[in-house]
Amino acid sequence: MTKQYTETKYFNLPEGETFTLESGARLKELKIAYETYGDLNDEKTNAVLVCHALSGDAHAAGYAEGENKPGWWDTMIGPGKAFDTEKYFVICSNVIGGCKGSVGPRSINPDTEKPYGLSFPIVTIRDMVRAQKKLVDCFGIEKLLSVSGGSMGGMQVLQWAVEYPENVVSCIPIASAYKHTAQQIAFDEVGRQAIMSDPDWRSGDYYGGDPPSRGLAVARMVGHITYMSNASMNKKFGRMLKKEKLGYEFTSEFEVEGYLRYRGDNFVRRFDANSYLYLTKAMDYFDLQRDKKLAQVFKDVKSRFLVVAFSSDWLYPSEQSKDIVKALKMNGKDVTYCEISSAYGHDAFLLESEEQAKLIKHFLNRSFKKTGSK
């Protein structure tokens, strides 16, 4: 198969238009980095929006110029794949607050001509989705055939269904939740504290100097433990040593220690610590239910649903997906639930491509047929 090359493009609000966030703060510029794969049909009925997770970006599939690693969901997006680019027009955009091309704390504040840092306003999942809607509108797409994504991406999917019931034919929230629990907030808070404890963080004003790499690496290590399952960690590392025997010293002696350090060090080269704060905060704020009953929240939803969870995911346990399914069923909505048996933990949404691909392929196919398109 030939390598599919992709290019990141940028969307901007028309000159003079501002974007008001849930907090009431306003952004003067709403730059959104995005990629598209496949072609939009004439009726504009084949568009699928893919939403990324915490550390993801707009580059979901194919190869960027000069890179050897494809996009983060390349196993799922491409010709003949689950999101078949010979049939569908796939859009993926970097969330606002992120650091991969969309406006975020690293961007230049037009008022000061310096990076925002912590003066960037807090963004919510709803803000991310409302920004995506602007992007989707610019294509002239009235109804998205589907909105799909795992983890934080799944939260965006749920928000789309509730916020824009008329504009979404089908939804695929994967390994996600309709609100963060105390434990989920707690893990995020530890990551934030690790970053904010790093003296290099300097209250977020580190651009131009050394970034808080040590803090961000620790945050990423905590994250990685929660993304894997106990079983997958035991299988991958167990108590294996990097050297022949224990050295009775404070180096990374066990394979799992080396792996965590590697993951941490790797991450700081490609991610902005402030964005880590903003995006985890957005997830912690996420609560579709608030003071309502969850069933009530989904009352006016019009899309079909495929809800996917993974058996060994303990960060977003399947119970959270089942709660979504129940609340949709209470409203008589068209919802299919599938718990995929996997040892990969939360990471499964990026790794268990075979079964996930089949499920999504069929679901999209039926959704597409229901629109009456060919």
Added chain:
Amino acid sequence: MTKQYTETKYFNLPEGETFTLESGARLKELKIAYETYGDLNDEKTNAVLVCHALSGDAHAAGYAEGENKPGWWDTMIGPGKAFDTEKYFVICSNVIGGCKGSVGPRSINPDTEKPYGLSFPIVTIRDMVRAQKKLVDCFGIEKLLSVSGGSMGGMQVLQWAVEYPENVVSCIPIASAYKHTAQQIAFDEVGRQAIMSDPDWRSGDYYGGDPPSRGLAVARMVGHITYMSNASMNKKFGRMLKKEKLGYEFTSEFEVEGYLRYRGDNFVRRFDANSYLYLTKAMDYFDLQRDKKLAQVFKDVKSRFLVVAFSSDWLYPSEQSKDIVKALKMNGKDVTYCEISSAYGHDAFLLESEEQAKLIKHFLNRSFKKTGSK
């Protein structure tokens, strides 16, 4: 009930005697902080050794002069309690490598007359137990009626049973494991990395200056999440806010965030960061099995066992306790297993006193009768 006042005492090796560790390194001084409760009977058959967990100390019960909070297992140790001090002589000592009076990285190295810091040799669970044996010997106690403890304390219990089969009548490992899994090592490693990333850590040479408080606080926060269960966190905090509404700012807005920060800040005032490195390392090294079959490890064990686990403990899941039980049963040993239903997670060994107390009381009573003592 009147307050029971206790006093920490200190054991030392005879002048000139050294203590060789598992690594081959030698300690010239083996200071051990310990407390005792109740009286040793004439036959010296009523002694119970209690082993503490990561953040514990020798002060297991009663009140220290001028303190309002009793020892860490005061609900279990005292007149009429599970470890009935009217009947038994209870000993609790601070582990070597610790920071609560026993020799550890904060102690003065007699060779340099400066604090050891990272020049303190790595200690193992076996080293801790061999040091405890010296202490027990000095009382002239030949057989301990029981060795008991939770978490890291439980590892010491298992090591006692294997190391000194002739000297232990009964063993009570609680919420523990016979070896650390990859996930358990990983959580410890994140804590260590948080400490070692703090510039104030200065490769362990911070005594006399500012300790690495920020790193240690983050390590403690990670720990706390693993000590609680998802359910207990949801019950205690849920998504409760500290203020009336979300402030869209990076303060601690959710109750659970405030709790973690409080716990972290509190811990740094009472614990030494280097000891945190040494003790987590000792736990990660712990592996009773090594290259043998676990059943083989317990072949020569002579003591009776009460193995206790808690239903919601996901840090030391009950499967790990059941593995111990199975291996003991394979050798026809006298072992009782009890999984206590609790929402408290790993912390349950410190909080679920009622059911735990009953189990231990009866078990000790029977063990004591079996010795022929009155």
